[in-house]
Amino acid sequence: MSTVTSTVYDGPFAPILLTFVDDALVHLDVAHDGIDLARAAIAQRLGVVPDPDPAPARDATVQLDEFFAGRRRVFEIPLDWRLVTGFTRSALEAVRRIPYGEVASYGEVAIMAGSPGAARAVGTACAMTPFSIVVPVHRVVRADGSIGEYGGHPEVKHFLLDLENEAADRLRTPA
CATH class of the missing domain: 1.10.10.10 (Winged helix-like DNA-binding domain superfamily/Winged helix DNA-binding domain)
Structure with a gap:
């Protein structure tokens, strides 16, 4: 059974909700309308409420920090494409x-x-x-x-x- 987790990243223009299935990013939501709405939307799309857990997102948050600092050109985050067809x-x-x-x-x-x-x-x-x-x-x-x-x-x-x-x-x- 897959583990679905999420964490909030403090983006430079809005909070960013990162949601993972196991260790792969399934959704990144720039939460312009608030984290609560973003959480509700991804829970509805996935059919499960993600557990709050920053561990699966650690590498992604480091890469986002590097990108926003102008030091990263390509992301190397595993992607879970289940929401894309x-x-x-x-x-x-x-x-x-x-x-x-x-x-x-x-x-x-x-x-x-x-x-x-x-x-x-x-x-x-x-x-x-x-x-x-x-x-x-x-x-x-x-x-x-x-x-x-x-x-x-x-x-x-x-x-x-x-x-x-x-x-x-x-x-x-x-x-």
Whole structure:
């Protein structure tokens, strides 16, 4: 039987609820509407109330600290894809290939996922991701280069893109 746990990470823009099934991240929720609502939503989706336990999230919280400090480019957190099916998974797997500090359009991600013409479906996949930040959907932009709404929080998308651009610029600038 699987163990479902969760812990709260103090994110720079909102608390983040990390939920694990055994040792794999099943859901990362930037809890703009509060931790209680985030906990209730994931309990409903999984059909079980996660036990509060920070142990499975220790490595993930270290990696989030490193990312927000500009020292991590790729997350190495095991993912549990049970909440993702079909084209959504293909799209999110494609998003994982967008390099740190770069962006791709919804249409480009659709091509990367093997379904040219599915740009709107990529947008839906990005909006529905259970792995925000870890799967960098913030790197996906509109065809005209504008960033879009990012779940009603474009300021968070700006924050994440600026964070990556500043860290990438530091690496490109000779000391």
